[in-house]
Amino acid sequence: MTTTVAVIGGGYGGITVAKELDAFTDVLLVEPREDFVHHVAALRGLVDPEWTDRLFYPYARLLERGRVLRDRAVTVDQNGVTLASGERLTPDYVVLATGSAYPFPAKIDFRDSAAAKAKIRATREELAGAEKVLLLGAGPVGLELAGEIKAAWPEKAVTIVDPASGILPGFPDEFRAEIRRQLDELGVELLLGTSLAEPPVSEPGQAKTFTAALTGGGEVTADLWFQCYGGAPHTAYLDGELATARQANGRVDVTADLRLPGQPRVFALGDITALPEGKLAKVAGDHAEVVVANIRALIEGGELRTHTPGGPMISLPLGPSGGATYAEEVGVLDAATTSEIKGSHMMASRYEELFNVA
Ligand SMILES: Cc1cc2nc3c(=O)[nH]c(=O)nc-3n(C[C@H](O)[C@H](O)[C@H](O)COP(=O)(O)OP(=O)(O)OC[C@H]3O[C@@H](n4cnc5c(N)ncnc54)[C@H](O)[C@@H]3O)c2cc1C
Structure with a gap:
């Protein structure tokens, strides 16, 4: 049976994990937005009309096998994910990639x-x-x-x-x-x-x-x-045993292999992590590579990779x-x-x- 992975959040880190795991796991990407928003260009998109449309990329074109579920995680605990629609997911692995909010125009808080x-x-x-x-x-x-x-x-x-x-x-x-x-x-x-x-x-x-x-x-x-x-991380959904990883500022403690402490099947990456490094799309992408390698290693056997925060x-x-x-x-x-x-x-x-x- 194929391993199931729920990726919660389709920002820079989440899309990288979903895309790279798509070929050999059953990926479910949970994301409330209609389209991926390229927030790195959001300020150009404000001043230059030619850039406004270029901020948006359709999720429908991201995965070949996996599914993108237009929904939002309302609680995530050690046993699974409950969505705003009421659906309950119980995948083999969960990847928390819910990023952070920032006032408009740097981040665009519209799902449509x-x-x-x-x-x-x-x-x-x-x-x-x-x-x-x-x-x-x-x-x-x-x-x-x-x-x-x-x-x-x-x-x-x-x-x-x-x-x-x-x-x-x-x-x-x-x-x-x-x-x-x-x-x-x-x-x-x-x-x-x-x-x-x-x-x-x-x-x-x-x-x-x-x-x-x-x-x-x-x-x-x-x-x-x-x-x-x-800016503020999106982590209020953490529940049950996972809630203990959430710091007072909303960021989430992770181990060097990017799992929540004591949670062998729950990974976290990107802006929500409490690691002492810049909160950047580049860093979320680096985290994503480690998470992909580690889910692969857990499925196929092999050493887990670790992430070292950069300068x-x-x-x-x-x-x-x-x-x-x-x-x-x-x-x-x-x-x-x-x-x-x-x-x-x-x-x-x-x-x-x-x-x-x-
Ligand atoms: C103006 C601006 C310019 C930037 N420029 C750069 C740059 O040049 N280089 C660089 O490396 N970084 C840059 N950054 C930083 C970069 O955008 C962030 O670090 C990056 O977005 C973090 O990626 P992430 O995957 O952690 O989360 P995000 O990209 O924030 O994505 C999180 C996703 O999760 C979704 N989500 C939230 N809550 C839930 C939920 N409960 N259930 C399901 N989905 C949920 C959100 O809708 C969102 O799509 C810039 C940021 C801004 C604002």
Whole structure:
């Protein structure tokens, strides 16, 4: 009898596991979204109409043997998975790949693709009419969004506010200085070590001019704002024995072979893991390779592989031709190389190939 594997979540890690196990196990991929969303390109998809449709890839084209179930796990315990539809799955292996939420536009919280595209287009129209844009949060998302807005509309004033005293802590000074230099060149205003005294009066992404006081003194006026902080892992469904692996911040403890402690048949990967490393699609993909190898080893016999968290890495475009990249092996890479690695194509070809839509 063929081994059954339920992959919970069809993001970057989940699709890799499902695709690679498809040939020799019975895969069931559980995912509430209509289409895979290529969130790595979400900010380009906001400013550039040509990219909006390219964020979405049909799950129907992913697997040859396995099934994609458009549903959501509401509880997962040591014995199986209960779906929102009421269906109960009791596979041989469960792979938890439910990723994390992040405020729009970095992540798109619509399960229906037509509604998601309509939201992106409506927000782009609001943004197009705004002269002054305020971004709350100077992390990778806030900085990348500033670069995208400036590349699409150089005349717009973009201000980033963050209570931290510097951008991108944890990355080398040379990388941070290069990003700051390019932001200065683009005319992006960075207000660090301060925050809004009160939340903005408008909804994020909604054009409505407001002036807000800053805790560090002074004020900021904007026609539209976005929240660029506040990611949170999707793990509230963990139940029974599995709930003990869930930390207070929602992330999940895993062993070196990426199983939940004491759970020989339950794996977890990607953004939900409590491993000390960047939460990246690249890392979710690395985890997926280990999970695939280990499920194979458990079925066919053989040694289990382990995952060792890597050092900091980031490829941060500031528009299609700007930005910088850092990884320990290569050091700091310039704007032209960052454009080649990511900014000019947003890594879409990988997903066009995977979903057979090239
Ligand atoms: C703007 C932006 C740019 C980025 N750029 C890069 C980059 O250049 N390079 C890089 O490596 N990383 C990048 N990242 C990070 C990357 O997107 C995440 O690290 C990656 O998505 C994590 O993959 P994952 O498989 O863990 O989860 P996700 O990709 O978040 O997928 C999780 C999936 O699980 C589904 N799900 C959630 N709950 C349930 C449930 N209860 N039942 C069933 N399904 C569920 C969700 O609908 C989702 O489809 C970027 C992120 C953002 C927001």
